Amino acid sequence: MTADKHELIVREFLTAMGPTPEDVRAAVDRYLTDDCVWENPGAPVCRGKGEILALMPADFARLEVRFRHLATAADTVLAERVENMFRVDGTPIALNLKVMAAFELRAGRISAWRDYYDSTNLISEHPEW
Secondary structure, eight states: OOHHHHHHHHHHHHHTSOSSHHHHHHHHHHHEEEEEEEEOTTSOOEESHHHHHHHSOTTEEEEEEEEEEEEEETTEEEEEEEEEEEETTSOEEEEEEEEEEEEEEETTEEEEEEEEOOGGGOOOOOTTO
16 A cells, blocks of 8 residues: 555544544444554553543534644554534533644554643543543
8 A cells, every 4th residue: 555545544534533423433443454453542452442532522523633744654643733612512622732643554454543732731521631
């Protein structure tokens, strides 16, 4: 698979999150492998879609993402971005969160997702974040 295709998958995944919690779950199901590993600063490592969805706030409905840079090396996409995350009622979980991430791809799906950010910038009431 080409670097452009890997980057497209990462872009599609992050922009498919919303505008409803069902859309978020559908994006996780469509773009992640069943055994995907998700890591966030200060949060438990999630293994598999079930754990990933359990860590996300239940009312997480929409992700707005602005990509700054994407770089690809072999099957890994590095994505620098700024995110706004919102609940179903429109209240923010995080605003202008600067995130750097590594996404590893296998057979056209994301098999590892490691986010790096300053967790003190989160607005979330979710205690694991």
